[in-house]
Amino acid sequence: MNNQPIIISASPHVHSSRTSKKLMYDVVIALIPAFLVSLYVFGISALIVTSIAVISCLVFEFLIQKYLLKTEITISDGSALITGILLAFNLPSNLPIWMIIVGSLVAIAVAKSSFGGLGFNIFNPALVGRVFLLISFPVQMTMWPTAVENNTAIADAVTGATPLEIIKEGLMYGETMTELTSKIPSNIDLFLGITGGSLGEMSAIALILGGLFLIIRKVITWHIPTIMLITIAIITGIFWLVNPEKNANPLIHILSGGVLLGAFFMATDLVTSPMTKKGMVIFAIGIGVITVVIRKFGAYPEGVSFAILIMNAFVPLINTYFKPRRFGSKIKSKIV
Amino acid sequence: MLKTFPKGGIHPHENKITSAKAIKKLPLPKTVYVPISQHIGIPSEIIVERKEKVSIGQVIAKSGGYVSSNIHSPVAGTVTKLDKLIDSSGYKKQCIVIRTDFKDQSNFEIIDTPLQTEIKLSETEILQHITDYGIVGLGGATFPSHVKLNIKKDKIIDYLIINGVECEPYLTADHRLMLEKAEEIIVGIEILMFALHIDKIIIGIENNKKNAIDNFKKLTTNNNKIKVAALKIKYPQGSEKQLVKSLLKREVPKNGLPLDVGVIVHNVGTIFAIYEAVQYNKPLIERVVTVTGKKVKNPSNFWVKIGTPVKDLIDEVGGLPEDTRKIINGGPMMGKAIKNTDVPITKGTSGILVISEDEAERKRSKNCIRCGQCVFVCPMGLEPHLLMNLTEKRMYEKAFNEDIMTCIECGSCSYVCPSHRPLLDYIRFGKSIIKKLETDKN
Ligand code: SF4
Ligand code: SF4
Numbered sequence: 149m150n151n152q153p154i155i156i157s158a159s160p161h162v163h164s165s166r167t168s169k170k171l172m173y174d175v176v177i178a179l180i181p182a183f184l185v186s187l188y189v190f191g192i193s194a195l196i197v198t199s200i201a202v203i204s205c206l207v208f209e210f211l212i213q214k215y216l217l218k219t220e221i222t223i224s225d226g227s228a229l230i231t232g233i234l235l236a237f238n239l240p241s242n243l244p245i246w247m248i249i250v251g252s253l254v255a256i257a258v259a260k261s262s263f264g265g266l267g268f269n270i271f272n273p274a275l276v277g278r279v280f281l282l283i284s285f286p287v288q289m290t291m292w293p294t295a296v297e298n299n300t301a302i303a304d305a306v307t308g309a310t311p312l313e314i315i316k317e318g319l320m321y322g323e324t325m326t327e328l329t330s331k332i333p334s335n336i337d338l339f340l341g342i343t344g345g346s347l348g349e350m351s352a353i354a355l356i357l358g359g360l361f362l363i364i365r366k367v368i369t370w371h372i373p374t375i376m377l378i379t380i381a382i383i384t385g386i387f388w389l390v391n392p393e394k395n396a397n398p399l400i401h402i403l404s405g406g407v408l409l410g411a412f413f414m415a416t417d418l419v420t421s422p423m424t425k426k427g428m429v430i431f432a433i434g435i436g437v438i439t440v441v442i443r444k445f446g447a448y449p450e451g452v453s454f455a456i457l458i459m460n461a462f463v464p465l466i467n468t469y470f471k472p473r474r475f476g477s478k479i480k481s482k483i484v
Numbered sequence: 485m486l487k488t489f490p491k492g493g494i495h496p497h498e499n500k501i502t503s504a505k506a507i508k509k510l511p512l513p514k515t516v517y518v519p520i521s522q523h524i525g526i527p528s529e530i531i532v533e534r535k536e537k538v539s540i541g542q543v544i545a546k547s548g549g550y551v552s553s554n555i556h557s558p559v560a561g562t563v564t565k566l567d568k569l570i571d572s573s574g575y576k577k578q579c580i581v582i583r584t585d586f587k588d589q590s591n592f593e594i595i596d597t598p599l600q601t602e603i604k605l606s607e608t609e610i611l612q613h614i615t616d617y618g619i620v621g622l623g624g625a626t627f628p629s630h631v632k633l634n635i636k637k638d639k640i641i642d643y644l645i646i647n648g649v650e651c652e653p654y655l656t657a658d659h660r661l662m663l664e665k666a667e668e669i670i671v672g673i674e675i676l677m678f679a680l681h682i683d684k685i686i687i688g689i690e691n692n693k694k695n696a697i698d699n700f701k702k703l704t705t706n707n708n709k710i711k712v713a714a715l716k717i718k719y720p721q722g723s724e725k726q727l728v729k730s731l732l733k734r735e736v737p738k739n740g741l742p743l744d745v746g747v748i749v750h751n752v753g754t755i756f757a758i759y760e761a762v763q764y765n766k767p768l769i770e771r772v773v774t775v776t777g778k779k780v781k782n783p784s785n786f787w788v789k790i791g792t793p794v795k796d797l798i799d800e801v802g803g804l805p806e807d808t809r810k811i812i813n814g815g816p817m818m819g820k821a822i823k824n825t826d827v828p829i830t831k832g833t834s835g836i837l838v839i840s841e842d843e844a845e846r847k848r849s850k851n852c853i854r855c856g857q858c859v860f861v862c863p864m865g866l867e868p869h870l871l872m873n874l875t876e877k878r879m880y881e882k883a884f885n886e887d888i889m890t891c892i893e894c895g896s897c898s899y900v901c902p903s904h905r906p907l908l909d910y911i912r913f914g915k916s917i918i919k920k921l922e923t924d925k926n
Contacts, residue, residue: 154808154810154811154821154823155844156821157846158820158906158908159812159814159817159821159893160816160898161817161819161821161837161839162496163846163898163899163904166902168855168902168903222850266851266853267854268851418853418854418855418856419853419855420854422856423856423867424867472491472859472865472867474865474866474890475491475725475735475863476735476738476739477865
């Protein structure tokens with residue numbers, strides 16, 4: 149035998165070989181289709197925004213860990229990388245660079261490190277960064293690139309406002325859905341990604357693809373995305389059936405704005421979502437309801453980010469009250 | 485559809501490399517080291533002296549109480565020492581050391597008996613044999629079998645489940661036994677049916693042992709009392725509570741036993757031991773042990789005398805591989821790492837697994853990313869991340885209220901945690917502290 153000592157450790161002696169790093173990089177892979185679409189639609193600016201966000205997130209994480217917290221450097225764990233990508237995906241492609249950097253700082257320093265780092269944060273860091281920017285710089289954050297600023301051929305189809313903004317404003321000024329439908333991209337365009345809005349929320353098909361990949365790889369389960377989408381579809385469906393001229397149909401609601409990005413990538417964030425299936429269902433219903441309420445009654449045309457953050461705050465509570473059923477806690481079976 | 489339990493579970497690599505290898509007889513060991521506590525419960529009391537000559541099968545330590553068991557000499561020879569030696573638990577335990585007398589022909593007496601189907605003993609005689617001949621659960625728990633079979637009058641038992649699941653990766657001892665001693669096992673089952681007046685039997689086997697399933701199905705075609713059930717390959721399918729749930733949809737209550745839902749569960753190995761004890765008056769002095777590992781030259785299944793040092797088995801399979809870093813008594817999920825190969829085989833040893841360099845070391849534990857994986861896989865519906873957290877913070881009472889004591893220590897949580905958190909280590913620790921606090925209180 150070799151001179152290495154025999155190891156004594158307690159069981160189990162094998163491991164699934166799935167590591168948190170691998171999970172994180174699966175998420176990165178799942179985001180690639182949506183990123184490619186944004187490159188196609190917005191051209192080089194998509195690349196710039198994403199790289200700035202990713203680099204600043206990584207740099208801030210490094211600086212904070214090295215000089216402030218003086219802990220182990222964990223920037224290679226993939227989590228700051230994901231935060232960067234997701235933040236970028238939630239920004240307009242023409243946002244000033246310094247704002248992106250500020251957003252990244254808020255995401256990493258305020259939303260993540262101040263809670264104790266990966267695993268301890270309550271709120272999704274990328275969303276905190278985004279909402280901070282939205283509140284601080286509402287004008288820039290809702291100014292979407294138009295054809296002039298963007299030189300790709302496809303950009304002609306990209307309007308200055310998102311479909312949801314057009315609908316919200318139009319309805320406010322008394323226009324009907326029939327009139328508004330001609331002003332927003334068709335469902336097919338929404339599905340493929342030819343629309344205005346944040347970087348990563350473009351293409352429904354790309355986001356669904358990425359989401360399915362995560363479900364197949366068992367990084368996330370189907371519960372949160374499916375239930376969240378169903379909830380939104382049902383509530384907006386009821387409004388729409390009651391008055392189709394004053395309410396957008398469920399398909400528009402699901403395909404536009406941040407719903408799909410939120411459903412597959414933000415609400416499912418492992419750290420900030422519930423840990424039991426029951427809890428996930430409650431969490432997803434909550435997000436769906438709040439999203440529709442904000443879209444319909446709130447000041448903002450879009451409500452997914454707020455909805456997710458609000459439900460993030462309830463996760464500790466959900467985890468406490470929706471526990472898995474303990475084996476043997478209720479004796480259903482009887483001796484026959 | 486294959487039956488299985490509804491909540492939790494994992495599917496580790498099966499690695500059953502020895503499933504096609506017939507059980508060989510290990511040569512008689514030169515010396516055996518027989519610990520006096522090989523079962524759950526009170527240790528047995530030594531009744532031999534140093535230098536005393538013992539014959540094969542002679543009682544050398546008698547049962548120390550009700551939940552205890554007799555221990556018999558596995559060989560004919562001379563007691564050379566009564567000493568405390570390290571056993572598979574890692575602690576020093578009282579052992580009886582016997583030097584084998586190779587000249588004594590009786591060493592070969594009890595092996596290879598023809599199939600004996602006729603049951604001649606009465607019910608009470610059968611139970612007496614099981615008590616006297618030191619039969620304990622051979623699935624790993626080593627609970628004295630006579631205790632399990634002594635059913636109080638007020639309990640109604642309608643099912644006997646035979647556990648042939650063997651869900652631990654690598655191990656094939658039960659699989660081989662089911663293939664090679666199927667008829668004997670059927671007789672063993674009939675013995676218990678007769679003694680306990682039970683006429684509903686299910687043999688549960690995981691679906692990766694199709695030949696064993698077919699074999700039993702063939703043998704029981706004309707028997708409408710014994711059913712053979714194929715189970716989905718899912719760990720820990722072989723855990724009693726999960727098995728009862730899978731086969732009968734009955735849920736053993738928290739802190740309860742299968743008995744509480746009218747079921748008795750016995751491992752196939754135990755059934756075979758019962759057959760031998762009842763039909764041939766043979767005490768439990770040998771068992772099947774799988775010796776395996778990815779780099780082991782000639783992994784095999786052996787008939788091994790209790791008390792044989794692990795070294796003897798390792799020598800038979802071609803020695804320890806160069807890069808051995810861990811030797812495990814049992815399977816990779818629930819087995820115990822042992823310090824060296826001097827440790828003896830006991831009644832509870834179903835396998836010896838040798839693990840090499842690359843698989844032996846644990847990865848460093850990282851922050852919990854709250855992914856919920858541990859919660860999803862826990863077959864008992866616990867929240868391992870929470871239990872670890874509470875134990876870390878010494879909040880034992882809270883941990884108790886979160887049902888830490890119902891953990892079956894299957895290891896699924898630690899297996900799956902992507903942050904390599906030593907969940908089960910902490911849970912075990914928490915459980916032991918709580919047990920201690922409870923005994924201190926009384
Ligand atoms: S070891 Fe205990 S806590 Fe962990 S999965 Fe198994 S039963 Fe659950
Ligand atoms: S599996 Fe590990 S990382 Fe995931 S919740 Fe459980 S302890 Fe935390």
